Amino acid sequence: MPDNMILEERHNFILEQININNKVMASDLSQRLDVSIDTIRRDLKYLEKTGKLLKVHGGAVSPDFHFPYQQQEVYAKIEKRQIAKKTLRLINDGMTILLGGGTVMLELARIIPENLKGVIFTVSPLVALEIAQRSRVNVILLSGRLERDCYICTGSAVISQLSEIRADLCLLGTNGLSIKGGLTEGDWEVAQIKKAMLKSSEKAAVLCISEKLGSIQKMKICTLGHLNYLITESDPKELGMYSKMIKSIF
């Protein structure tokens, strides 16, 4: 490392490091630049005042490091809304549709056409309420034990009710989707429900923000070959590797 740097050089170096690593540690910098920790601290203080970084205990981070979550929160919401919008293309009057739970599904619930004809079954009270609030479509909630974490109904009662249903289309959100692992899920109870939902439907679509593509969870639900549609917010062209397994991607 360059010895005998002057103030400005140090500042530049620090910003460079932040650009590379998203963070710097005061003690580390002190060592690498061979100045006292105090000097580094003064550097950081100055750079913070000019908005170039954000001081934290032990060093500093990139100024946008602290925000990404409100941003990403909103961002993810936009993505989910995009997915929901694309999904509407699959939904037509007269269909019997099976809906899962999760945030993506909630976004879909919010834009279900007000005068859709047909029947919607769901295991998610949140989804059911959201739809019933806005639309005149028939919403049928499948009963069961309400899971505390994800607020969907699980248990044998749901499974047995599902076995009596023959839906045209099943729409599922997911946490795990990958070429190798197929459709996967973290919770055992939920996995059972999803399996049963797929079995009760003519066709199946998975809604998944692209950020989650490639992730694998503990419980396997099915291979990609069993899915008819994959819907993400990004351009289908970018998901070429999935196109061998899933017929329609959009």
Place this chain on the structure above:
Amino acid sequence: MPDNMILEERHNFILEQININNKVMASDLSQRLDVSIDTIRRDLKYLEKTGKLLKVHGGAVSPDFHFPYQQQEVYAKIEKRQIAKKTLRLINDGMTILLGGGTVMLELARIIPENLKGVIFTVSPLVALEIAQRSRVNVILLSGRLERDCYICTGSAVISQLSEIRADLCLLGTNGLSIKGGLTEGDWEVAQIKKAMLKSSEKAAVLCISEKLGSIQKMKICTLGHLNYLITESDPKELGMYSKMIKSIF
């Protein structure tokens, strides 16, 4: 996983995980980030305070799932809360309880003891979610067609499920209660459900703000003699005329 993460990085990582899985477990995080469980707990506490997640036993969940429908302006909320409080006296560990819908019932749902043992059946998704959100009691939602106006599940499916249940106590809100008319209800579908609920329960209690006492609706559910308890917000002494028909009034 990057070793030696600083506080901000851990926070980011945790939120990332929550974004992907909707929940994280403290012990798991402690292991993956190689810090003590205490540190993780402090992280979670901080992130909860800033609203980025919700702490639950064992970890945290995404705040997205937090139920948004609560706390609209309800009429006579104070009275309804008083009724709910009184009703708690009827509820003990080990009971199987059947809950109806309506605003009084929602107030009750909000104060169901966090660690109540037993099972709660309900036809109201709102009540179910409210309870599941706060309490660890088993909540079982009875399925059916979701009524758009009152948000409770109706239809033959509910009736048939109710016929398979033997509850210790049934709690109903009401719009119509009078000496002459008994327990009455405006909606036909809802009346059917309430009848079935009463039939499935050992004992029955009606929750009713005193202002509504004396009103009669179109559909008859039962006579006052079938009810074991009447719970209102006012002093039972003032309701003497009901005491010939209903055993316990409070």
Place this chain on the structure above:
DNA sequence: CACGTTGATGCACAAATATGCAAATTTATC
């Protein structure tokens, strides 16, 4: 040249922060 001013730097020490540990309590699960 001598002198004062200024800005950068390092040092010392008290206060604050991050983290882990252990005991006591609460909660979950069987």
Place this chain on the structure above:
DNA sequence: GATAAATTTGCATATTTGTGCATCAACGTG
């Protein structure tokens, strides 16, 4: 209801910070 797991609380410890002060070099100015 007993046992295991999770949580709370108080405390100990090691860094890290903030602050005041001393040093030193650079730079005018009289």
